[in-house]
Amino acid sequence: MQSVKDDCFIVEGKLALPYQYFAGRTGSRFLISLRDKKIMGLKCDKCNRVFVPPRTLCEQCFSNISENWVELKNKGIVTGFTIVRYEEPYQTAKPPYILALIKISGSDTPIAHIVKGIPLSKMRTGLKVKAVFAKKSTSTIMDIDHFRSDEKPKFELGFTYDELEVGMSASFTKTISETDVYLFAGISGDFNPMHLNEEFAKATPFGTRIAHGALPQSLIAPVLGMKLPGLGTVALEITCRFKAPTYFGDTITATGEVSEKIEKKRWVRMALTWTNQKGEIVAEGSALVMPPAPMPQEM
Amino acid sequence: MGNRVAICAVAQTTYERDKWQHRFQGMALEVLESLLKQTGLGFSEKNGIGMSISVSDDIFDARTISDNAMTDVLGAHLRCEEKVAQEGAQAVYYGLAAIMSGHTDLVLIIGHCKESQAKSRNMVTHLAFDPFYTRPVGMDFCVAAGLQAQAYAEKSGILDEHLADVVVRARCNAANNPFTPEIKPVSKEEVLKSPMLADPIRQLHAYPVSDGAVGMVLASEERAREITKNPVWIKGVGNCMDRFFLGDRDLASNFALKKAAQRAYDRAGIKNPRSAFDVIEISDQYAYQNPMWIEGLGICDEGKGAKWLESGGPDKFKVNPSGGMLAGNPLILGGLVRSAEAALQLTGQAGERQVKDAKTALAHGVMGPAGQFHSVIILERD
Structure with missing residues (x-):
């Protein structure tokens, strides 16, 4: 039987028309400056606004501002962004890439451009960027090849609240030596003979000297503060229940695992365990921590 | 307003991903024939349709002045014809102006678009940008x-999560809309797992590519009374064109929509938009636009879109019972499809998506990057 779709023909076609566009007098001057690695804006003194891309008339008061050029810095700040993840033939960067609105320092009207030099997940408004000029001029806005993050973080902060997930864990392991115990006695002022006097210790239920409980307990500090969540974390509460003694020479592993995300406060609860080389649990507990906030601008 | 103008009949094809077996002329013809049948009108010089308005996009049609080779199916052969290439809602504005000015008393509007013809919709919208400052960086x-x-x-x-809810609801509503047969319901999880296009927009947050045509007949009050028992009056139209460069605008401010809405409300004599409409049809091309345009229309407080969604605003205010633009219609037709949908609601022809006793409706269209241009139309039945 003949269907309505039989003997149908589809014709391939293409619209392709080379063009020449006049950039305008004002636009031309902007593009010529750009070729010389200078970003120029036009200022309306009346409205106290600097426009990029430039325009002959102020869009607010319609004053002719075409001669009132100001040279801007080759730097700016991101006022908005998106991450382009689909591919189209006209794109000049390979997806995924960041397309942002960038307010050039000294101007009031952000321009759209590509931002590189920052992980996609760390992208944010407020990022300081600098223009990276193209090696070859095309006399378009692409004489700025892209903008690059202009922030060198002094420190790599740990996981933020949003990056943390329940089940993430980290640990730190260290062998507790006699030296550690003696130094800890000095640090804490706890010269209890059960830690320092072998003869006394023989008479205790442990039969030999043991480490201060707070000594293995303290091994959780490098986990919370330097690994998970990591730098920038504030510990709000740490609880610990001792289950077994730590003898000199024991190798203690302190482990923290994210057990709960407290959305309201944006705090995280962590389950803590301390184990020795035999796999015995030395102590258990929990911690409440405030993970680092995203990197502040000045860092 | 002086002379009253009414929508007397509406017609549309279904909206589908790829109507490859239909030329756009064929889709327009389907709409034309339905409108002529519904109204019994013809093209006599004496008392027939006096003006045809085509809504079409040259780039999507892949030919310039794309209306000139299809005047027969636009009801414009040897007749008066106009083309709207901006946004479908503007055809309603044109028709309204033509009738109110007394130049004609019957206007036919037919819009068509086959988004599927182009290799990608983004390649078409990319061409809307200037060649010096925005097109080279890959804007669309x-x-x-x-x-x-x-x-x-x-x-x-x-x-x-909010955006996922918007999509789930739109697609659920679309199941009641016979003009969107291909749109299947999705779960919230599916939306949340849908790949990102341009953060925070996911694939399922974007209106589907579609082909279709829509049309309507506008008439003066006198002619409307002859043609139909159920005229839908155009009470007020307002629009606003915002600045072109995205950086010149506050993108979250709804500047143009607020202006467009206020102009339409003033003309329609609406004081409180929150109690004025029985049904609202907005062009939500992307999920975020659903609450955002609602803020711009003054249906909820500025910056409170999330709260409005959480408190069941979309159902309470009967926003897009058709599924809206998220259920699919071609870019340029948005406002015209929404107007046709609103007219169906006001004449009790909306089938399973009918809002009971709907008397007043708002239809909205949008065009240009990030809602540069908005159009708001207020409709009311007797």
């Missing part, structure tokens, strides 16, 4: 929407 309407969505989410506290 989807990127522009991503920038706006990010700004709006920051302002209104809209989360991925």
Whole structure:
């Protein structure tokens, strides 16, 4: 039987028309400056606004501002962004890439451009960027090849609240030596003979000297503060229940695992365990921590 | 307003991903024949349709002045014809002006678009940008929407979850709309797992590519009374064109929509938009636009879109019972499809998506990067 779709023909076609566009007098001057690695804006003194891309008339008061050029810095700040993840033939960067609105320092009207030099997940408004000029001029806005993050973080902060997930864990392991115990006695002022006097210790239920409980307990500090969540974390509460003694020479592993995300406060609860080389649990507990906030601008 | 103008009949094809077996002329013909049948009108010089308005996009049609080789199916052969290439809602404005001015008393509007013809819709919207400053960096309407969505989410506290709810609801409503047969319901999880296009916009947040045609007949009050028992009166139209460069605008401010809405409300004599409409049809091309345009229309407080969604605003205010633009219609037809949909509601012809006793409706169209241009139409039945 003949269907309505039989003997149908589809014709391939293409619209392709080379063009020449006049950039305008004002636009031309902007593009010529750009070729010389200078970003120029036009200022309306009346409205106290600097426009990029430039325009002959102020869009607010319609004053002719075409001669009132100001040279801007080759730097700016991101006022908005998106991450382009689909591919189209006209794109000049390979997806995924960041397309942002960038307010050039000294101007009031952000321009759209590509931002590189920052992980996609760390992208944010407020990022300081600098223009990276193209090696070859095309006399378009692409004489700025892209903008690059202009922030060198002094420190790599740990996981933020949003990056943390329940089940993430980290640990730190260290062998507790006699030296550690003696130094800890000095640090804490706890010269209890059960830690320092072998003869006394023989008479205790442990039969030999043991480490201060707070000594293995303290091994959780490098986990919370330097690994998970990591730098920038504030510990709000740490609880610990001792289950077994730590003898000199024991190798203690302190482990923290994210057990709960407290959305309201944006705090995280962590389950803590301390184990020795035999796999015995030395102590258990929990911690409440405030993970680092995203990197502040000045860092 | 002086002379009253009514929508007397509406017609549309279904909206589908690829109507490859229909030429756009064929789709327009389907609409024309339905409208002539519904109204019994013809093209006599004496008392027939006096003006045809085509809504079409040259780039999507892949030919310039794309209306000139299809005047027969636009009801414009040897007749008066106009073309709207901006946004479908503008054809309603044109028709309204033509009738109110007394130049004609019957206007036919037919819009068509086959988005499927182009290799990609983004390649078409990319061409809307200037060749010096924005096109070279790869701008298109989807990127522009991503920038706006990010700004709006920051302002209104809209989360991925909210956007998923918007899509789930739109597709659920679309199941009641016979003109969107291909749109299947999705679960919230499916939306949340849908790949990102331009953060925070996911694939399922974007209106589907579609082909279709829509049309209507506008008439003066006198002619409307002859043609139909159920005229839908155009009470007020307002629009506003915002600045072109995205950086010149506050993308989360709804500047143009607020102006467009206020102009329409003033003309329609609406004081409180929150109690004025029985049904609202907005062109939500991307999920974030659903709450954002609602803020712009003054249906909820500025920056409170998330709260409005959480408190069941979309159902309470009967927003897009058709599924809206998220259920699919071609870019340029948005406002015209929404107007036709609103007219169906006001004449009790909306089938399973009918809002009971709907008397007043708002239809909205949008065009340009990140909602540069908005159009608001207020409709009312007797």
